[in-house]
Amino acid sequence: GPILAIESSCDETACAILSAEGEVLAEKVISQEAHAAFGGVVPEIAARAHLALLPDLARKTVEASGLALHDLGAVAASTGPGLIGGLIVGANFGKGLAMALGKPFIAVNHIEAHALSARLPGVSKKNISFPFLLLLVSGGHCQCLAVEGVGDYRRLGGTIDDAAGEAFDKVAKMLGLGWPGGPQLEALAKEGNPAAFAFPRPLKGRAGCDFSFSGLKTALARQIEPYGNTALPRSVAADLSASFQQAVADVIEDRVRHAFAMMEPPPTTLVAAGGVAANGVLRASLTRIAAEHGVPFVAPPLRLCTDNAVMVGWAALEVCREARRLGLPMPDDRAVRPRPRWPLSDMRERFAMESE
Numbered sequence: 001g002p003i004l005a006i007e008s009s010c011d012e013t014a015c016a017i018l019s020a021e022g023e024v025l026a027e028k029v030i031s032q033e034a035h036a037a038f039g040g041v042v043p044e045i046a047a048r049a050h051l052a053l054l055p056d057l058a059r060k061t062v063e064a065s066g067l068a069l070h071d072l073g074a075v076a077a078s079t080g081p082g083l084i085g086g087l088i089v090g091a092n093f094g095k096g097l098a099m100a101l102g103k104p105f106i107a108v109n110h111i112e113a114h115a116l117s118a119r120l121p122g123v124s125k126k127n128i129s130f131p132f133l134l135l136l137v138s139g140g141h142c143q144c145l146a147v148e149g150v151g152d153y154r155r156l157g158g159t160i161d162d163a164a165g166e167a168f169d170k171v172a173k174m175l176g177l178g179w180p181g182g183p184q185l186e187a188l189a190k191e192g193n194p195a196a197f198a199f200p201r202p203l204k205g206r207a208g209c210d211f212s213f214s215g216l217k218t219a220l221a222r223q224i225e226p227y228g229n230t231a232l233p234r235s236v237a238a239d240l241s242a243s244f245q246q247a248v249a250d251v252i253e254d255r256v257r258h259a260f261a262m263m264e265p266p267p268t269t270l271v272a273a274g275g276v277a278a279n280g281v282l283r284a285s286l287t288r289i290a291a292e293h294g295v296p297f298v299a300p301p302l303r304l305c306t307d308n309a310v311m312v313g314w315a316a317l318e319v320c321r322e323a324r325r326l327g328l329p330m331p332d333d334r335a336v337r338p339r340p341r342w343p344l345s346d347m348r349e350r351f352a353m354e355s356e
């Protein structure tokens, strides 16, 4: 039967209902606005907001689907990794509802949900088969994953300091732009010259595919210093934005090239997910790398790139389908506790795969 999915790991409160085949019957997202005044997500505020918003959002999502509660075949929720307060709210709401309906609860790993989102029917013209290369770039994550199957993920590298979106947000703040800063920085960069400032390309050319953005942030801070408390001229802010954005795209391009080289067999597709995947300059770089390797580049539409419940429901369906394929019992994860950290390597246990 259809599945109700819940997302509450960060600052999006979201619900979605998918048919057993993965058709989206209803979806609703509330991006919490209370955090903007603080220039970043405040965990305690997020948890309270999820608690206040979720019951009504779930009811409205069910209404919008045209289904009744008893039509649901399962309930799923992001159960980690993420901000623990929000995870507790979403997972316990999901478990309670599942128990009341006498249906299974499926605990979804939030990163796994990002990883599988591109396989949602309709996202790509051709079905994306395994293995594929995923670049996950959001406010909280920056990593490359070899997605070799459902439950079978290999981390190729990740950031050693800031996430890409975090770097965009911090730099945007230095430039006096609002939060979240990525979209505003990209808009301002259109007026600037990407070659105006020679920013460093951290880790470029280095073996592996780790990322680092903090040096880039420091280099930008140094350029702003001379202005002290006086406002940056718009043209300077635009040049700084364009040069910073170019440096980030160059670094990611280099790291993703390395990630390609680390996959054997080679990936069928390059997939990008996370809010930063909305960035046009980055998309152009990724399109180029994919073309060089003779594979398609797929970035799900923005509403599926940022945190959402559709991907959570889809990941739960993929997990159920894989269990069926392997002749394993349907998962029921009522005993799985929400956890702030939940490495993807743990997902192998579900299918009794040997750990690497």
Ligand code: ATP
Pocket (backbone or CB within 6 Å): 009, 010, 011, 082, 137, 138, 139, 140, 141, 164, 165, 166, 168, 169, 180, 181, 182, 183, 186, 274, 275, 276, 277, 278, 279, 280, 305, 306, 307
């Ligand atoms: P999580 O990391 O837990 O998945 P998040 O809320 O931190 O969740 P997302 O919602 O996926 O991340 O994405 C938000 C991030 O994406 C912010 O850091 C934002 O600045 C960045 N972002 C959004 N659009 C753009 C853009 N056009 N260019 C650069 N960065 C962008």
Ligand code: MG
Pocket (backbone or CB within 6 Å): 010, 011, 012, 139, 306, 307
């Ligand atoms: Mg978000």
Ligand code: FE
Pocket (backbone or CB within 6 Å): 110, 114, 138, 306, 307
């Ligand atoms: Fe996310």
